[in-house]
Amino acid sequence: MQTVFRLCLICAITTLFSCGGGSGNSNNNTVWKVELAFSRVDNPSGLDPFTVDATILRDGSPTAGLQPLIQLGRGTHDAVSDLGDGRYRFTVTPDQTGEYPVTVSFETGSLTRTALVLKSVHADWGQPMSVPGLVNTEGYEDGATITPDGQYLFVQTGPQYFSGLFVFLAPRANGGCGGDRLNPVICHHPWLDTLPGTYTAPERPGFFDGRFSGSTFLHNSNAFGIDIDQAPIFAFATMFYGFKKQPDGSFSEPFYVAFDDLNDAIANPFGMSFRMNADGSATMIFAHNDGDPGAVVDQDNDNLTAAVDSGFDVYTLDITPGQNTSLGQYTVGNPPVRGSFFPSAQVNFDKTGTEGAYGTQGNPHLYVLNDGSIDSIWTDDEFDGDDADPGNDSDIGDLSVYTLSSG
Incomplete structure (x- = not known):
């Protein structure tokens, strides 16, 4: 999967x-x-x-x-x-x-x-203080970002135990799953199978719940066509939620910004960054890997062969903070197939070479000047350990800066 x-x-x-x-x-x-x-x-x-x-x-x-x-x-x-x-x-x-x-x-x-x-x-x-309001739950919160005006806080969140990841990776001899839930027998553990956090209102209204039954994690996928308890990996169910700052400094009024992946909550944006617009909207950029088998690029700049998976790329969409937003739809496939509704647009970094879209453009940051114009986009090339070897996904801490040339 x-x-x-x-x-x-x-x-x-x-x-x-x-x-x-x-x-x-x-x-x-x-x-x-x-x-x-x-x-x-x-x-x-x-x-x-x-x-x-x-x-x-x-x-x-x-x-x-x-x-x-x-x-x-x-x-x-x-x-x-x-x-x-x-x-x-x-x-x-x-x-x-x-x-x-x-x-x-x-x-x-x-x-x-x-x-x-x-x-x-x-x-x-x-x-240090826990953010008051409806942000934190007994589940999982991560990837915090805040809009430049300080009025909206966003987090990646899900109702499962993060520690379930460690159980999944631990050797079977030590009580884990050995990196495979299904072999040699189906692996079960409370940290894998139980949901300690909420996925309902008031904290998480509208959370995609197609992989839950009460407080039980089903280990299935509608978008991948995988039946209950048949997922070979521990696939988190997470969504990005925004929260509006209240007069007392707390953050409430939750809303989501998510891909519609048949109620799975697997497809997610990452590394959100924002520019606030005069009309009340916000220009958002984020990283996403949609698994499109056609998303390959010309890694060696010979302009002949496009043979390397582009990995995570940067997308953009204008949203209205405070309102639920669908970033796009997916239909059943392995990987899931992009649907006809997909308003998110990929930022053009040129699909050629190691300085283009090949590899990972993760955790993008939108550098906005004081006059509101966009100067550049900074990305974390966190899975690009060796530009000469597209298969090397180790992290050596590189950053890339893409300056705006037009538009």
């Missing part, structure tokens, strides 16, 4: 600073609201503690002399100090790396934010 997705190192979607508010009404119509701000305390000898400033507002005014309730998901905190200006300060001491949910409540006002404790943090950084 040929896949059209790229696997990335899993990352927690984080911000360096966080503040926000939670509010509610009490019986006497008083409105209580809590705002939280986090700061990291440098600790050269161990894990960094973090200080929390909780501002409690009564009908919009910071109010001193209260006793807020503090709840931690892990770790311990010292005594709460009333700073006299509506702020209440305490410091959390971690006992291990990971996520640290912090909830501060008073009367009907309550707010939870999650700090991320890392083994090492650069001195210039503040306190």
Whole structure:
């Protein structure tokens, strides 16, 4: 089974600073609201503690002399100090790396934010935080990008365990699948077969669910014509979702930007980059390998033979942020066949030579000048280890820059 997705190192979607508010009404119509701000305390000898400033507002005014309730998901905190200006300060001491949910409540006002404790943090950084809102789930989030105006955050996301990849690759003798789910017998493991994350509203409305049954991963493919539990590999089901920034700094109002691949959620864009347009639309570029057997290029510049798979290429499409967008359709095939509806257009890098479309143009970045014009496109040639050998897909860290000559 040929896949059209790229696997990335899993990352927690984080911000360096966080503040926000939670509010509610009490019986006497008083409105209580809590705002939280986090700061990291440098600790050269161990894990960094973090200080929390909780501002409690009564009908919009910071109010001193209260006793807020503090709840931690892990770790311990010292005594709460009333700073006299509506702020209440305490410091959390971690006992291990990971996520640290912090909830501060008073009367009907309550707010939870999650700090991320890392083994090492650069001195210039503040306190890393989990992005609040509907972005993070118990499943998989990766490949974060944000629009230049800071109003929309995009992530690649799916309901499965990322750690299932390691089980799939591990030798059978060690409890893994040895890189083949089917041979010598079908390989099963909770990390392969169970979906810990959500794929429904409110977090993921419209997620393509043709490879799920409840919390079970079916290991099938509609687009490839593969029956349930007959996929030889562990093919992730992921889609790109965007989230709009809210007044409190959280990101919600999810929408997807995806290929319609018969409800598989296998075909995906990668490495999104954006230019915001005056009419409210956004010009998006992304990397994609559609598996088209005709997508071959002339690798040696002799203008005679086009014999090398072009690999991942850069595509573009104007989208309306906040609205679901189909990048194109695929029909059944092995690999799936591009359908008649395919609004995404391939960027022309000239289909000749090692400086053209041959090989991988991954994770593209759209370099936009201050006047809004496009200067160049930068790409990560992450699978092109040896230009003299088209079959060498090792990563030697090359980048390519393509300057705009017209259009």
